[in-house]
Amino acid sequence: MNKFSRVGLLLLAIQLPAHAGWGLPEFATGAPDPAAMDRAFECEVQQLMEEHADRLQGVDAVVTRFGNTIVITGQARDSGGRARVDKLVLDAAGITREQPDGAAVVPASTRGCEGRAVAANTKRRSILDSSRDCSSLRVDDDPQVEIKGQLFNHIAIASPDPVVQLSRAELLAAQARLALIDGDVINAMDRSLIRLVAQDGVIYVLGNLDITRQSDIQAAIMKVSGVGAVRFYID
Numbered sequence: 001m002n003k004f005s006r007v008g009l010l011l012l013a014i015q016l017p018a019h020a021g022w023g024l025p026e027f028a029t030g031a032p033d034p035a036a037m038d039r040a041f042e043c044e045v046q047q048l049m050e051e052h053a054d055r056l057q058g059v060d061a062v063v064t065r066f067g068n069t070i071v072i073t074g075q076a077r078d079s080g081g082r083a084r085v086d087k088l089v090l091d092a093a094g095i096t097r098e099q100p101d102g103a104a105v106v107p108a109s110t111r112g113c114e115g116r117a118v119a120a121n122t123k124r125r126s127i128l129d130s131s132r133d134c135s136s137l138r139v140d141d142d143p144q145v146e147i148k149g150q151l152f153n154h155i156a157i158a159s160p161d162p163v164v165q166l167s168r169a170e171l172l173a174a175q176a177r178l179a180l181i182d183g184d185v186i187n188a189m190d191r192s193l194i195r196l197v198a199q200d201g202v203i204y205v206l207g208n209l210d211i212t213r214q215s216d217i218q219a220a221i222m223k224v225s226g227v228g229a230v231r232f233y234i235d
Contacts, residue, residue, distance in 0.1 A: 034138075034192060035192040038191065038195075042065055044092055045063045046063070049088065056088075058076060059074070059076045059077065059081040059085055060163065061085045062166070062170075066207060066235050067138055067149075067208070067235035068137050069149060069233045069234075070093065070105075070149065070150070070152070071206060072085060072153045072155055073199040074156070074162070075155065075162035075165055075166060078157060079157060081155075086151075090108070092136075093135065094108050094134055095108055095136075095151070103152050104150060105150065106135075106137075107147060109135070137149045150235075152204075154200075154204070156199065169197075172203070172226050173198040173203065175224050175225075175226075177189070179221055179224050180194075180221065185216050185220045186213065193207060194217075195207065200228075202229045203227055203229070204232075205232045206235065207232075208234060209232065218230045
C-alpha cells in the first residue's frame with residue numbers, strides 16, 4: 001500500500017465515527033475510558049453545531065479534545081462566527097474562561113454535582129442528556145486541587161475557500177500522524193496517548209508527553225512537507 005493510500009485510510013478512519021450515524025456511548029458510574037469520553041464530547045459538539053447551523057453560517061469548525069485540553073480549529077466568515085463557536089464549546093463542556101482572553105478554563109457551575117466537577121458527568125444517562133449543571137472537566141484525585149483546563153480557539157477568519165482549507169488541514173494532520181507511525185516515534189492512532197490537529201501549517205499536539213518525547217515528535221513532524229511549526233498542549 002503506497003503512502004497516499006495510507007493517508008486516505010487515515011482520513012477515512014478520522015471522519016467515519018462523526019458522520020456514520022453511530023450512537024454516542026452511555027457512561028456508567030466508575031472510570032470510563034478517557035479516550036471514549038473525549039470522542040463522545042467531540043460528537044456532542046458536532047451534533048450541536050449541526051443543530052445550530054443557522055447561527056453558524058460560514059463556519060467550518062473542528063473540535064479536538066484530550067482530557068482537559070480542547071482545541072478549536074477551522075474557518076469562520078467573521079469574528080462573530082468565531083465567538084459563537086467558542087461559546088457553544090464552553091456551554092457544551094460546562095466551563096467558562098478564567099480570563100476573557102485567556103486559555104485557562106474552570107467549571108462554570110457545580111450545581112447538582114455535589115459541589116465538584118465530575119468526569120464526563122456521571123449523572124448523565126448519556127452525554128447528550130445533560131442538564132448542563134456539571135462541568136465535564138476531569139476531576140483530580142486530590143479534592144483540594146483546583147479543577148482547571150485549557151481551551152484554545154484557533155479559528156481563522158475570512159478564508160476565501162473554507163472547504164479547501166479544512167480539507168488541507170485534515171490531510172496535513174493525517175500526514176503528520178503517518179510520519180510518527182512510520183518513524184516508530186509513537187502510536188499516533190492511540191487517542192489515549194496523543195491527538196493531532198492542523199491549522200494554517202501548524203500542527204497542534206495534544207497529549208501527556210515528557211520533554212524527550214516532545215522533541216522526538218517535533219523532529220518527525222517537521223520533516224512533513226507543508227508543516228511550518230509544531231506546538232504542544234500538554235494536559
